[in-house]
Amino acid sequence: MIKLKVNGKNQQFDGDPDMPLLWYLRDEIDLKGTKFGCGMSLCGACTVHLNGRPVRSCSTPVSMAANKSATTIEGLSTDGTHPVQVAWQELDVPQCGYCQAGQIMSACALLAKTPKPTDAEIDTAMNGNLCRCGTYLRIRAAIHKAAELSASKAATKPAAKTPRASASPAKGSQK
């Protein structure tokens, strides 16, 4: 029995421990926000956080998540109010949108460590996330924007809780 936390909620799994975390999230607990792109850690579409660090869930067995805390796109906020989600909407980043959950999770991991990243720092952190539509220019701009939003939020609410990423439970059910 594997025990783990996903978006703050306790979960148990007694299936195949070699099942990639991606398929556990998508098909076992119905969190469809995390996407399957390549199955080989080549595209980053499946990026989630494990104990706050970005991992490629397509190549991470669910057993490696045992006793850890995973955060998915659904865990940032369900209403799109996380600063990165806000910036992504304001700058109209997505085209097809398929890679964007992975992009956003990588961006959040970057901003958690580097609150005010340079272009070069952004490129380094984001180079493992492919966007087949080519939204890179807006992603870069949106990360700068999110950094600004977070900074102004921190200035107005100095006691804001961190990490925000695991604050709210997931709602994975379909409309």
Add this chain to the structure above:
Amino acid sequence: MKTNLNRRSFLQVTALAGGGFMLGLYPKAAALAQGPQQAPLVPTDFISIAPNGTVTLTSRNTEIGQNIYNTLPMLIAEELDVDWKDVRVVRPDAHPRYGNQFTGGSSGTPGNWDAMRQIGAAGRHMLIAAAANTWGVAAAECSTASGRVHHKASNRSLGYGELAAKAATMPTPDLRSLKLKDSKDYKIIGKSTVSVEAKDIVTGKPIFGIDVKVPGMLYAVMQRTPVLGGKAVSANLDAIKAMKGVKAAFIIEGRPLASDYPNYLFQDPGFESGVAIVADSWWAAQSAREKLEVKWEAGKWGTQDSAENAKKAVELSKQTPMRTLRKDGDVDPVFSRASAPNDGIKAVEAQYSIPFIAHGTMEPQNCTAHFKDGKLEIWSTSQIPQPGRTAVAQLLKLPESDVTVHMVRGGGGFGRRAYNDIMLDAAWISKQVNAPVKLLWSREDDMQHDYYRCGGFQFMKGAVDSAGKLVAWHDHFVAYGEGNNFAHDGGFQPGEFPARFVPNYRVQSSVMGLGLKTGALRAPYSNSTAWVIQSFIDELAHAAGKDPVQFRLDLLAGTPLPLGQREQGLDAARMTGVIKLVAEKSGWGKRTLPKGTALGVAFHFSHRGYFAEVAEVTVAANKKIKVNKVWVAADVGSQIINPSSAETQVQGAVIDGLSEMMQEITLKNGAVVQSNYHQHPWLKMSQAPPIEVHFLKTNNPPTGLGEPALPPILPAVCNAIFSATGERIRTMPMTKQGFSFA
């Protein structure tokens, strides 16, 4: 899913479809997509208004990242005269009642510009009629704004929500008589709107094909024949069926394509042989597949090899071409003079090689099908769902009315989802197991069973005279196909520039066999042709000792020869406009650049769009290239509907085009060699240059831009590399000549 919103219909009018447009290079597809009948569009299928004034609009095309869920509703909302904030957007099912639901050929804008504005105007007309009737005043005295009808003289107004029921009883307007807004009065068209699904995307809502879930659904994988036309003879099915979670495993015999070079892959995408594994989770099915052992019969293409094809192309280039596609004047005497001394004619010869490339949509192909009680329900990301519905009905021998196809957002299309092969597979598998099934391909399946951008070889010869004028152009296009048939989307458009602008011009072709499905990839045909033509024009400009921009402007200044039947050609004035604009914006000829850095220019006309692009490129000693900046000038008519998505479509097209410079699909023993993104890469963020986009608005109907923005970038970069290094890239991918992105 957003498919089944309960609608409150309020209009009972009929409208003429805005059809009658021709898709640039997809005439057959367009005809198919329009279907055999041309029933008029009904506004109730597109507009519904709730009593509280919320307006729900249907976007009839598939959303694959081109932002059509905004574009089409924006057109309706503008003429309906409602505020964008009050608009909700829903996706329809695939059905002829929506008219043309073809998503491709950058046809979304030209195919809907009139039709969707008329739908909105019809709604507004009937709402005004309802208000006028209620107040006992003339309709002409009423006006509308923000979802309300006003009668200024009596200072009365009613909201659309209050009028909806009565509006349904009002007479049907003649759409052609409706006066559409003057562009200066636009409140929505021309203003940037954020993607209506942006919030769903950033919060991870299950809106994509891969996210579809049906109660009791099983998951399927399919191991298809690695060689086109091959067959699964036998497999260790009993062992597979015994594996954990596996519910069924069986051979699909498939059905051979009607011909090796079918023109109608849109209609009949082929139904290939393979082995299906159905399990209670996708991971279980995929894990079982690792133990699958299949005995294949390769068929006649089992020895096909890309290196052999390249050799054969060179042999064919030395033989008399099989067909002449267009001929003006006579090139041969001009080339003869080039070998005579002191005649001032300079000839240039070059061979260009175009690889096959894959679509690689980020969302791998998938489809969910539910066969139940003799009826079929499908959830699909198809770009042409109506022909898919027809093909599925034919395969399963069902009346089309018993097949429902729900249209779901696709994670990228680029032309791949214009082929409904996965829909056929999913439907077949669901029927076999009599349960709802989601068939999902792995990345490897996706890359190895594509409808690839067709490769080919162009053997070019051109000549300039002593004044630096282009006087002869010859192109022997060695392609794939048989007889007079090119492989699907692997042909040549004989009116292609510089046809008509060179006095002595000849394009000929020869074909060789191909056992690989080919198809439309973003700016099909143009994405390779523009690279060859605009690179070779550059070669001739340098041979003539002319500035590459000036050489192109001089060419376009000539009086064009007439177009042949079914040929398409550019309007020289419009192209000249964008070339001049991009030269100005990029500082062409006005900036001093460091050694190893240069500008390159190229232009191309496709899908009705005029695009000229300049790339500034730095090449390091190790042939690592960095694209420092790209300038794009575009003329897609009088109006940019949504500036935000227009800009990002163009930037995406440029980045896509740069990626193509690294890509190649090859065949060995009849099968595709490349399997995942490491062997067929896309540009990374650090390699993406700043891209400045300028629209030149001209007095022409608005047209699309997702595709025509792509073709010029490849030659623009290659022309810059030549200027920086003196080396001409004539073989793609550029890695074959040692170049790569830094």
